[in-house]
Amino acid sequence: MSAANPTSPTLNRPVPVVEAPALGAVRTSRRGPAPARILAFVILAVLALAWLTPVAWAALTSFKSEAEAAAMPVTIVPEDGFTLRAYLNVLTEGLVPRWAWNSLLTSAAVTLITVTISALAGYALSRLRFAGRQMLITLIVASIMIPGQILIVPLFHLMLSLNLVDTYWGIILPQVVAAPMVFILKKFFDQIPFELEEAALMDGASRLRIFLSIVLPLSRPILGAVAIFVFIGAWNNFLWPFIVVNDSTLMTLPTGLQTVISAYGIQYAQNMAQAVLAALPLIVVFMFFQRQIIKGIATTGIAGT
Amino acid sequence: MTTAEALDVPPTAAVDPDSRSIGRARRRRSENLRGWIYCAPFLIAFGLFLIWPTVYGLWMSFTGTSLAGTNTQFVGLANWKEALGDPQVWTSLGNTAWFTLLSTIPLVLVAMVLAVLVNIGLPGQWFWRLAFFMPFLLASTVVSQFWNWMYNPQLGLINTFLGWFGVTGPAWLQDPNTAMISVVITTVWWTIGFNFLLYLAALQNIPDQLYEAASLDGAGSWRKFLSITLPQLMPTTVLVLVLQLLASLKVFDQIYQMTGGGPGGSTRPVLLYIYEVGFTGYRLGYASAISYIFFFLIIIVSVAYMVISSRRSVKA
DSSP states (O other): OOOOOOOOOOOOOOOOOOOOTTOOOOOGGOOOOHHHHHHHHHHHHHHHHHHHHHHHHHHHHTOHHHHHHHHSSSOSSSSTTTOHHHHHHHHHHHHHHHHHHHHHHHHHHHHHHHHHHHHHHHHHHHHHOOHHHHHHHHHHHHHHOOOOGHHHHHHHHHEEEEETTTHHHHHGGGGGGGGHHHHHHHHHHHHHHHHHHHHHHHTTTTTHHHIIIHHHHHHHHHHHHHHHHHHHHHHHHOHHHHHOOOGGOOOHHHHHHHHHHHHOOOOOHEEEEEEEHHHHOOOOOOHHSSHHHHHHHHHEEEEOO | OHHHHHOOOOOOGSSSSHHHHHHHHHHHHHHHHHHHHHHHHHHHHHHIIIIIHHHHHHHHBOOOOOOOOHHHHHHOTTHHHHHHTTTHHHHHHHHHHHHHHHHHHHHHHHHHHHHHHHTTTSOOOOHHHHHHHGGGOOHHHHHHHHOOOOOOTTTTTHHHHHHHOOOTOOOOOSSSHHHHHHHHHHHHHHHHHHHHHHHHHHHHTOHHHHHHHHHHOOOOOOHHHHIIIHHHOOOOOOOHHHHHHHHHOOOOOOHHHHHHTSSSTOOHHHHHHHHIIIIIIIIHHHHHHHHHHHHHHHHHHHHHHHHHHHHHHOOO
């Protein structure tokens, strides 16, 4: 399954592994004349405001009382004062903390397993000359064209026969297959000079030892990029967890929230508080690791989504 | 892992000239084995959760399988014939195509404009990237919640805003005339950050010398944009366009969450129809047949891109 991102693109060949430059480097030579810069600034400011509005509006609503949130005429800033009532209700009554835990657990497992098995396979495909290697590479690259979404029906059937419906493993396992990531890692390993490994081979080090103590440390940036990408994809994945889990205590955050929309209906402040709570971890993480996340997405995103 | 280590024969092991060829053969055999062992964990998952469902799904499309797994009898091309004659299949494919067209154009053009503006080097770089990219990191459910609330006919911000100017806004998601465009606006808001990022990276890869040379020749900013920036962005535009087409064709989450395909099926994409047939109508065999019709469309787009990009690289 693809690590489903919003409107998930499938991988296309060729995979340009974009070396994302340090974004934001200002180059004086590209600066336009002053009036053009001011115009650009105004346009950007208006658009940025438009882009932040839905989040701000949700946040403002979440601090209202239910009565005010549902009252006409609509108030922008809570007039009865800011209240944390909605958040308290969400955190104490609903299953949101449980869903957040499920999301964390399954996303971490997906990331760990995906990175491990993809790195091992990528290394073998890059360095070991074994029979069938070329065939495997072709098969893996070709498989990238298969959209995960069309597999939900047979995959669900498979999960039924494996007894994995309504289990954590049922959520996790189909998400660990990330052919694009194997391909990206293989390409990266191809670029590491073989001399480094040759010396260790001469000294009698095993392949596994070389992989663990020479190749992996050199690959930290790309492993980080793949891990970030896979984690975000798994954290936000909706379709698969939605299909495979019916038990509300096993739901992830995105699927759990969906059941609440239909159930609560008119508790607007509470709905918004839940959405804000679900959005918060990623927004905070993004603020702290903006550079790494942007680089990770730019490096792996084209191939991965 | 321990087996992999135990099988490891260091290259220095063969010393005796006679045993060298035996050693090499053994080494090759161990290299073969090691290659497959390292690939095994991935290949097991790959085979079980990707290749098998792909093959099995195709098989299912020729059977009458239901959700309970009963009635797996072979029905030949019956599902396929039914799918091709099912008006709902065509309507939902049409909705998918319409959504793809409406969303791809702004998602490519607006992303390019945003990236060009941000790349001018105005102050507050981190803020622009936060504003335009951050929504991309949000889960679809969160995005749908935010926008359901924006679009709420009585209490939503959009109609409140319109009301200040004396305009009575439509019911957005509940109105068949505006439901699709509402979903498209949400999608643009949500996913533009990705294309924006690709454009930003491409802009920063354009060599400065090109602009410097143009300046020496007396070219103005607009001239430089038209004859340097735009042509240099062409490969990225082709890439972004195809990725966007493929992404938009697979739309499901936000439509399911915001309109449920309604009103009156006016926004229902083909993936939602597949879901309904398979998981609420319990007809897995029939759902598989529709899935494969959809799959062929995706393949056509992918192959078209490969042909275009290989022709491009031949030219280069």
